Amino acid sequence: MSVKRPTMKDVARAAGVSPMTVSRVVSGEPGVSPGTAAKVGQAVRKLGYQRNDTARHLRQKNLGTSTIALVVDDLANPFYALMARSVEDEAHRRGYVVLVGSTNDEPARERDIIAAFTARQVDGMIIVPTIGGHGFLKQPMAGGTHVVCVDRPAKGLAVDTVTVDNRAGAERAVTHLIGHGHRRIAYLGDRFDIWTQTERYAGYLDALAAHEIPQDLSLVRHELRSPHRARAALAGLRALADPPTALFTSNDIITMGVLDGLDDPTPPAIVGFDDLPLAERLSPPLTVVSQDPVALGGTAANLLFARIAGDRSAPRSVVLLTRFIVRGSAEFRGRSTGG
Structure with a gap:
């Protein structure tokens, strides 16, 4: 059985004032004496009255809902x-x-x-x-x-x-890996049709092209929507006859899945897009493209x-x-x- 919510009229009756006075008190409007405001406040607390903002805004079309x-x-x-x-x-x-x-x-x-x-x-x-x-x-x-x-x-x-600047950030990350001697750099990404992922993949390709490194689709993994899929993608990359020596992970969820899947003593180099909590305490600490x-x-x-x-x-x-x-x-x- 539903319980009827107390109304402004109920509060007014309990406080011995008009509904207009109750409205002014609960809305914080000036012009009400301290004694009257105190009586209204006591009635509000006793009855458990709550102002119905939706109804108020419907009545006052020009007033925003905050x-x-x-x-x-x-x-x-x-x-x-x-x-x-x-x-x-x-x-x-x-x-x-x-x-x-x-x-x-x-x-x-x-x-x-x-x-x-x-x-x-x-x-x-x-x-x-x-x-x-x-x-x-x-x-x-x-x-x-x-x-x-x-x-x-x-x-x-x-x-x-x-x-x-997703594209520029990704290009800088991959360029950094290239600068440290890597040529087989894998890309691990989320859904390719997401705008941020399209931009980051473009940045990955920009860096390869700038250094005349041919694109190798065997090193590209899209659709990684969870840490579990990222771990599975890493396992597939490790099984290649010529596996990558470095990874660019395109968001924090993918990075976490990859880090969880690295269990060998000589892990690949990694740069991730998005920083992680405690990234500086990993071994080795994680290099990232950080957005705020x-x-x-x-x-x-x-x-x-x-x-x-x-x-x-x-x-x-x-x-x-x-x-x-x-x-x-x-x-x-x-x-x-x-x-």
């Missing part, structure tokens, strides 16, 4: 968790609440999540776009919902976008709040730089994945 949404690939990924915390910090400073959803890079799931957030009348959304088209967002945007893309651009959508999820999230949030505040300038594309951190896992020559 909520934004963040839509990411996978919140369990430490990279996106840090990004989410950064967005939340920026929102909290402005009195906003953040609703978060994970798409697992599935366009249908993305549409469902965005539809749910739109139905809740969020003031804006920060989205890590999936591989699908995003023309469907034009309707909620026309209705006043602001959108910013982060980590990847969206197909068919002209909005503010915050990314990093906190900066990505914070930059996207600031752009979104500027749009909510009334910024109507042309959409901007912000590209943040990566950092190349040399620690030791790539700085030796000619090791083999063979046992």
Whole structure:
């Protein structure tokens, strides 16, 4: 049996005041005497009253909901968790609440999540776009919902976008391996149709071409969506007649799977895209292309709040730089994945 939620009228009756006075107290408006506010506060606590913001905003069409949404690939990924915390910090400073959803890079799931957030009348959304088209967002945007893309651009959508220099970062990583004598460098990547992965693979190829190293497709592995798949891919590379002497891993999840699968005394050289917690304590410490999820999230949030505040300038594309951190896992020559 459901229990009826206390209403503003119930609070007003218990406190001996008008519903309008209760509304002013719970909304923090001035002009109510301390004694009256105290009586209302006591009634609110006694009855367990909670303000219904959704109903209030439906009544006041011009008032925002003080909520934004963040839509990411996978919140369990430490990279996106840090990004989410950064967005939340920026929102909290402005009195906003953040609703978060994970798409697992599935366009249908993305549409469902965005539809749910739109139905809740969020003031804006920060989205890590999936591989699908995003023309469907034009309707909620026309209705006043602001959108910013982060980590990847969206197909068919002209909005503010915050990314990093994925291609240049990957090229630098592979060039570093080449500089330490490696010619057979494997690429281990996520789904190739993800924009960041396409860019990082292009950077890998750029480095090979710049040093006149022929591309060898036997050294390329895509579709590695989990540490387990990354370990299996590593095993396949080790079984080659001429295995790679170095690996470029294109994100933190793949890097973790590869590191877990290295059990021989002479591991290959490795450079990973994305830093890892305690990477400097590995043996050898991990050399990485580091991007800053906190900066990505914070930059996207600031752009979104500027749009909510009334910024109507042309959409901007912000590209943040990566950092190349040399620690030791790539700085030796000619090791083999063979046992």
